[in-house]
């Protein structure tokens with residue numbers, strides 16, 4: 001399988017899918033999402049793979065969400081908003097193996113959503129988690145909001161989305177957004193070790209446990225599908241464009257004039 005935006009490697013039964021766009025802080029465009037979906041399905045149904053790691057290349061970012069340079073009202077790929085977002089989120093949940101988010105830097109916006117959806121999140125003391133949606137003219141109307149509330153509780157999820165603060169690895173562990181935080185230099189070895197631990201477990205028991213956890217929040221896929229249409233309509237507004245343009249111009253957005 002040929003990939004351009006990601007790296008794919010199996011290390012002792014653990015498949016590493018690494019977003020390889022460090023110059024864009026591992027932001028995803030349409031093609032990136034498609035490649036991750038293909039890699040997840042490859043690893044998910046490979047009998048020699050017991051666990052999957054989702055990572056970002058370089059030291060600065062796990063993933064910073066949608067690539068804003070590929071965003072002009074719509075992103076550049078397929079799907080409701082020009083990104084097969086619903087499919088990517090569903091693929092992480094549907095593969096019958098644990099998916100670990102390995103967060104060594106920024107997990108921002110759609111990147112934080114990916115980490116949230118993964119079965120486990122293992123981060124380093126250089127990790128920073130956060131949502132920027134309302135600060136830059138976007139929002140995740142599906143798992144990024146509703147499922148996040150299941151993970152960290154309603155109040156914390158609302159704080160994360162409304163105030164757009166950044167949270168350290170230790171804070172992420174304290175609120176239940178991450179499972180473990182390791183010293184930066186030890187992160188990859190620890191992630192691999194946990195991946196190999198998962199490979200020793202009964203694959204069928206893990207698959208049933210994963211499906212069982214998923215069943216309780218399966219309705220959120222329907223909400224996400226509906227919400228993406230609302231998001232598409234929002235992306236077509238001047239209000240949303242103001243956020244994207246402000247980010248590109250490196251200035252503060254002026255949203256107040258759009259209040260209805």
Ligand SMILES: CC(C)(COP(=O)(O)OP(=O)(O)OC[C@H]1O[C@@H](n2cnc3c(N)ncnc32)[C@H](O)[C@@H]1OP(=O)(O)O)[C@@H](O)C(=O)NCCC(=O)NCCSC(=O)CCC(=O)c1ccccc1C(=O)O
Pocket residue numbers: 023024025027064065066067068069081083085106108109110111113131132133134136138139140141144247
């Ligand atoms: C990640 C930052 C907090 C890092 O800040 P800082 O250390 O000060 O570095 P910068 O100088 O800002 O950035 C360095 C360099 O990287 C480029 N970059 C960073 N992020 C992106 C990106 N997402 N797309 C394209 N390029 C990016 C940045 O422009 C700089 O480039 P230079 O050439 O050096 O100028 C900070 O960078 C930051 O906040 N970035 C923006 C993150 C962002 O806006 N992401 C999209 C989030 S959308 C969202 O939060 C809600 C929506 C959502 O989750 C979602 C749901 C459904 C579908 C899609 C999305 C989605 O994510 O869009």
